[in-house]
Amino acid sequence: MSESSLRDAFQTALQIPAEQITDGLQYNSIRQWDSVGHMALVAEIESRFAVVLSTDEILGLSSFAEAKRILGSHGIECNGESS
Amino acid sequence: MNFWNIPPGRAPLLIDAASGRGLTGDELREAIARLADLLRSAAPGGRKELAFLLMDNSCDSVVAYLALLEAGVAAALVPPHGAVELLAAQVDAYRPEWLIGTGGPPSDPRLADHYDYSLHRPGAWIGRRRDEAWQPIHPRVDLLLGTSGSTGSPQMVRLSKENLQANAASIAEYLGLDDRQRPITSLPLHYSYGLSVINSHLLVGAAIVCTAEGLMSKAFWNAFRTHHCTSMAGVPYMYAMLRRLRWERMELPSLSVLTQAGGHLDRPTKEYVLAECLRRGRRFFVMYGQTEATARISYVPPERLPDKLDSIGIPIPLGEMRLFDGDREITATGEAGEIVYRGPNVMLGYAERRDCLSRGDDLQGVLRTGDLAVRDAEGYFSIVGRKKRFIKAFGHRINLDELERLIERNMPVRAACLGRDNRLWVGYTAADEGSPPPVAAEMRDYLCRTLQLHPEAICVRQVGTIPHTSSGKKDYPSMEAEWLPPSGLEAE
Numbered sequence: 001m002s003e004s005s006l007r008d009a010f011q012t013a014l015q016i017p018a019e020q021i022t023d024g025l026q027y028n029s030i031r032q033w034d035s036v037g038h039m040a041l042v043a044e045i046e047s048r049f050a051v052v053l054s055t056d057e058i059l060g061l062s063s064f065a066e067a068k069r070i071l072g073s074h075g076i077e078c079n080g081e082s083s
Numbered sequence: 084m085n086f087w088n089i090p091p092g093r094a095p096l097l098i099d100a101a102s103g104r105g106l107t108g109d110e111l112r113e114a115i116a117r118l119a120d121l122l123r124s125a126a127p128g129g130r131k132e133l134a135f136l137l138m139d140n141s142c143d144s145v146v147a148y149l150a151l152l153e154a155g156v157a158a159a160l161v162p163p164h165g166a167v168e169l170l171a172a173q174v175d176a177y178r179p180e181w182l183i184g185t186g187g188p189p190s191d192p193r194l195a196d197h198y199d200y201s202l203h204r205p206g207a208w209i210g211r212r213r214d215e216a217w218q219p220i221h222p223r224v225d226l227l228l229g230t231s232g233s234t235g236s237p238q239m240v241r242l243s244k245e246n247l248q249a250n251a252a253s254i255a256e257y258l259g260l261d262d263r264q265r266p267i268t269s270l271p272l273h274y275s276y277g278l279s280v281i282n283s284h285l286l287v288g289a290a291i292v293c294t295a296e297g298l299m300s301k302a303f304w305n306a307f308r309t310h311h312c313t314s315m316a317g318v319p320y321m322y323a324m325l326r327r328l329r330w331e332r333m334e335l336p337s338l339s340v341l342t343q344a345g346g347h348l349d350r351p352t353k354e355y356v357l358a359e360c361l362r363r364g365r366r367f368f369v370m371y372g373q374t375e376a377t378a379r380i381s382y383v384p385p386e387r388l389p390d391k392l393d394s395i396g397i398p399i400p401l402g403e404m405r406l407f408d409g410d411r412e413i414t415a416t417g418e419a420g421e422i423v424y425r426g427p428n429v430m431l432g433y434a435e436r437r438d439c440l441s442r443g444d445d446l447q448g449v450l451r452t453g454d455l456a457v458r459d460a461e462g463y464f465s466i467v468g469r470k471k472r473f474i475k476a477f478g479h480r481i482n483l484d485e486l487e488r489l490i491e492r493n494m495p496v497r498a499a500c501l502g503r504d505n506r507l508w509v510g511y512t513a514a515d516e517g518s519p520p521p522v523a524a525e526m527r528d529y530l531c532r533t534l535q536l537h538p539e540a541i542c543v544r545q546v547g548t549i550p551h552t553s554s555g556k557k558d559y560p561s562m563e564a565e566w567l568p569p570s571g572l573e574a575e
Contacts, residue, residue, distance in 0.1 A: 027300070035299040036320060039327050055328050059301045 003078045005048065006067060013037065013044035023065040049076050085244065086251050086286040087152040089115065096285070097142040100267070100294035100306035106142055111149075118150035118203050122181070125211060131220040132156050133440065135174060137184035138273040139163040140295045143207040145272070145281060147183050152244060156181065157220050157440065159227035159239060160273040167191045176237045176436040177227075180217065182210035220440045223431060227440075228275050228374050240275075240374050241431040241440070249427035250377035251282035253399040257382050258340065258368065262288040265337075267312040269298065269321065276344050279378035280316050298324045304333070311337040318345030322352050331359050338363075344370040344379070347466070350392065357388055371395035371466070375450055377428040380404070381464060394463040395456070402426035404464060406456060416460050419467050422452040472559075474502030481507065481534065494529060496520050499549045499557050503567055507536070510546045510566050520545060 010021045014032040027033055033041070042058050045051070045067065051074045053061070061067050068078040089096065089112050095105025106114065126132050134151055138144050138160040151158035159177065161170060163184060171193035174182070182189075188200040188208045198210030226247060227239040254260075266284055268291065270277030284291055292310045296303035298321055306312075315338065317325070322343060341360060348356075348369065360367040369388060372379040381404060383396035398404045406413040406420030413420035425448055432445030456464045472483040483500040486507075490498040495518055496511040509530065513520040521529075526543045530536065544566055550558040 035297040035324060038299045039320075039324055042327060055330075055333055056301075058328055059299065059304065062301075 003068065006045075006064075006071065006078050009044045009048050010041065010064060010067075013041040021064055023063070023068075025064040027062040045071070049074070051076070084286075085248050086282050087115075087149045087244075089149070089285070090288065092288075094290065096288070096290050097145055098290055098292045098310055099142050100292050100296070100302070100310065103309070105290070106146070111146065114146045114204065115150045115153050118147060118209075119154035121203060121209070122150065122154040122156050126156075126180075130217065131222065131224075132180040132217070133159065133177060133220060133437070134181035134183055135159045135161055135170075135177070135179040136273075137161055137163040137170075137182075138271075139185055140268045140272050140277075140293055141185050141207075142293050143185045143204055145291075145293065146204070147207065147209075148272075148281075149285075151183075152225065152247075155225075157224050157227065160278065161229065162271065162273050167194070170194065173237055177434075177440075178212070178216050178218070178437050180212050182212075184208060218437050218441065221431075221443045223443055224434075224440050227434060228273070228278070230374050237435050239434050241434050241442070242377055243431055243444075246377045246428050246430060247282055248286075249401060250279060250379055250399075251286045253401050253426075253428065254279060254283040254379055255286050256400045257384075258283070258342070260284060260287045260289060262290075264289040264313050264340070265292060265311060266314045266316070267292040267303075267307055267310070268294055269303075269315050269317060275374040275378040276316060276318070276372070298328070304335075307335065308337070313337055314340035314342070316342045316344075319343070319348045319352070322348055322356055326352055326355055331362075338365060340366050340368070342368040342370060344372055353392060357392075360385075361389075369394075369396065371464075373450070373452060375430045375452075376402075376424055376426065377430065379428070380422075380424050380426075380452070383463070387463075391463050394459075394465045396464065397462055398424070399426070402428070406458060407451075413458075417457050419455050419457050421470050422454050422456050422464065424450045424452055472500075472502070474505060474507060483507075486534075489533070490530075493533075494521060494526070496526075497549055499559070499562055501559060501563055501567065503563075505540065507534075507541050508567060509541070509543045510549060510562060511543070512546055512549060 007018060007021050011018055014037050016032050027038060042053060046053060049071060057070050061070055071078055089108055091112060092108030095107050096111050098105040134156050136147055136158050138148065148158060174194060182198050185207045188210060189195055198212055200208050200210045203209045223243040224241050225244045226242040229239055260283060264284060266280050272278050272281060281291060292306060292312055294303060294306050357367055366385040367388060368382055368385055370379060370382040379399050380402060381396045381398050383391050383394055403425045405423050407423050408420045429446050429448045429450045432442060434440055453470045454466055455468045455470050456466050458464050474481050483502055486500050487498050490496065495514045497514055498509055498511040501508040511520060511526060523543045523545055527538060527541055530541050531538050550561045552558045
């Protein structure tokens, strides 16, 4: 699984352009990633990567970098840039 | 005792979730008194003034709100982080003597240039309007709340202190509140439902945990556990969030009461929340209301919720709900009619700009909600839809929305239909610039034929444009003002 797939998930769920999605992108830092956007994002990640996130993981998914780390802990590595 | 008269005491009443610091009854009284004195001393001749409070979920905002009530300054609660151009337009329409908020004062020249700012508490600012454009405010107009949230409509609901106090008392009664409760501010406080949580809990001396965090943040749940919160208020999407968060796995031992309002909660989510509440011994209140009724109109007693899942319940204490089809009251069960609510929490009326604030009680305690409902044999109401716009002209019942669609299908026009005094008003404009629209006589003939109506009942008018609101909906109030003769005058 590649980072670009996670990038796609962010783009789809939050409806933002790809260039906005960096490691530093944080929850509540842009209008689209508010609590409603967060729900859409969690749903998108869960279905795309076939994982079930715990309450703590959902609440802790506070940045793009953190999303990569959480998926990593589910055995899904998102380090490569390949598509 | 009114809820804004805080009794002395050493127990915390407002707790800031982030810092953990609280304001005791004594401290809160002092903070309110200090700001109220400042407000009063600036008003020449004790005249009634207006403040716009950019109401966030901080303790400072609650202090400012209570001080405004205490000082008798009419307070408009506006969203704190809305678009500055919308706020500037509202300030332009209402010309408040005061602008109050937290953080830093607005830097946008449309707001900065009209006010002189100072700090009234650390981190909380107050601005005094520079020009002298005072216009009178009715003694009973104490609070203004928006109805649309984000659309930036200047329309606000005019409420009195009596409205606020009465609704707080009703809510405290049916929720069974006492000073052991400890709610958390899960909703924005400029929203009538969020504000009603503050009012009803201050009334019983309960402490309130103030947070700006939402359900999707760890900080919210940390505050909830740290401060042993007992209740939470939510609108439908927040209950969808709880479900997504796998709320059933969260350990929240202090939580005992949940309330839901702000629209219809879908059946699966409602059943999920109910099952969870039954399992954990929590009470779940499903409720209905409108800002036009301060907040609350009806509630389902939690013990009845399992067999009243589609219901909005029974009227709150002090309130009365009846169903009407026009002037005819519906008493039979199962027959739909508009909910007409009567109670001490019904607003005085609407406002759209400053000069509306001199008006007193337009509604006299009776609110036509525009919501259609049925009643069951036990007196429980269920919403079946929004009232359609319709008129009755010479015995014909005409659905105005349907008629617009019909006209636009059959004539090369864009049309808007209004009704008043059993008469139909149709404004129209060409559907496309290239082809001229039919003349008025032709339109009228078409309508008479189609509706089988006497020409007397129909007024048509070719217009330049059909006005729309900022959210893209047809703006009927402005059409009424523009196209129709003033109420009570006979049409030409």
